[in-house]
Amino acid sequence: MEEVADIADMHINVPNLTLKQREAMLNLDQKRIIDKIKSHLISQKEREDLLENESSRLLRLDNIKPLRMFISGVGGTGKSFLIEAIICLVDDIWHPKSGEIMCAIIAPTGIAAFNVGGLTIHRLFQLPIEHEGKTAGYWALSKEAQKRIKMILKNLKIIIVDEVSMVSNLNLAYLHMRLEDIFGTDEWFGSKNILFVGDLLQLPPVNGRPVFKKISNKLVQTRLGAANVVNIRKQTVEYDELTINERKKEMKLSLRCLILIGMAVLLMKLLIRLRVAYLRFQYKKI
Numbered sequence: 001m002e003e004v005a006d007i008a009d010m011h012i013n014v015p016n017l018t019l020k021q022r023e024a025m026l027n028l029d030q031k032r033i034i035d036k037i038k039s040h041l042i043s044q045k046e047r048e049d050l051l052e053n054e055s056s057r058l059l060r061l062d063n064i065k066p067l068r069m070f071i072s073g074v075g076g077t078g079k080s081f082l083i084e085a086i087i088c089l090v091d092d093i094w095h096p097k098s099g100e101i102m103c104a105i106i107a108p109t110g111i112a113a114f115n116v117g118g119l120t121i122h123r124l125f126q127l128p129i130e131h132e133g134k135t136a137g138y139w140a141l142s143k144e145a146q147k148r149i150k151m152i153l154k155n156l157k158i159i160i161v162d163e164v165s166m167v168s169n170l171n172l173a174y175l176h177m178r179l180e181d182i183f184g185t186d187e188w189f190g191s192k193n194i195l196f197v198g199d200l201l202q203l204p205p206v207n208g209r210p211v212f213k214k215i216s217n218k219l220v221q222t223r224l225g226a227a228n229v230v231n232i233r234k235q236t237v238e239y240d241e242l243t244i245n246e247r248k249k250e251m252k253l254s255l256r257c258l259i260l261i262g263m264a265v266l267l268m269k270l271l272i273r274l275r276v277a278y279l280r281f282q283y284k285k286i
């Protein structure tokens with residue numbers, strides 16, 4: 001199961017900026033969202049620290065419900081930059097050792113995963129894939145594979161799913177079931193903090209229905225082996241949105257710069273012409 005070993009190479013393309021530097025670069029929308037995430041993760045860390053004390057062994061970490069959030073935003077609103085800031089936040093709170101994975105970044109395609117320094121959902125969690133346009137039914141990992149991935153992800157604190165618009169509702173259900181299996185719980189997504197990031201109006205899933213659609217009874221029975229139909233996104237996550245378009249701001253700034261450059265060039269040409277005219281006038285006087 002060498003695919004799981006690749007997780008240690010995640011985040012290699014994240015620029016080396018401190019959390020403080022990143023927070024100073026966030027816009028109001030990004031700051032609001034990361035403050036919410038930060039507050040939750042710090043509370044979780046404080047509870048973990050209490051659990052380590054023998055006098056507090058009766059406390060239970062599950063008193064803090066996992067954070068499950070959908071972060072929406074059109075292109076240019078800084079979703080990728082926010083993801084990098086969240087990675088930095090997790091590292092700043094828990095200070096992971098070399099090779100220790102606390103923040104797993106996943107995406108539905110290889111390119112999307114590469115852009116955020118992560119892995120594909122199917123590669124990391126060994127989910128069923130399509131054959132001849134049809135997604136296979138859910139299957140459990142072997143005991144050996146499950147033991148290995150559980151060991152690698154034993155300190156996992158948060159999962160970030162980028163480009164969620166391309167994740168089908170069925171694959172989202174598979175992800176939930178796989179996390180249940182790995183972490184031995186019937187809580188949503190293995191009782192782990194999970195963030196879904198993307199614009200649901202962008203590219204849809206290939207041969208599948210979007211995550212905001214209910215899974216049909218037929219798919220539930222034939223692919224999931226269960227009887228209940230749920231809308232996972234609607235019934236399990238809270239929603240927030242990035243609305244400040246940084247790309248448009250940059251375009252406006254670039255346009256202003258071009259206008260100023262153009263004006264400077266025209267002024268320079270005018271000054272040159274005036275200089276030439278002045279020299280000609282002086283020459284005629286001689």
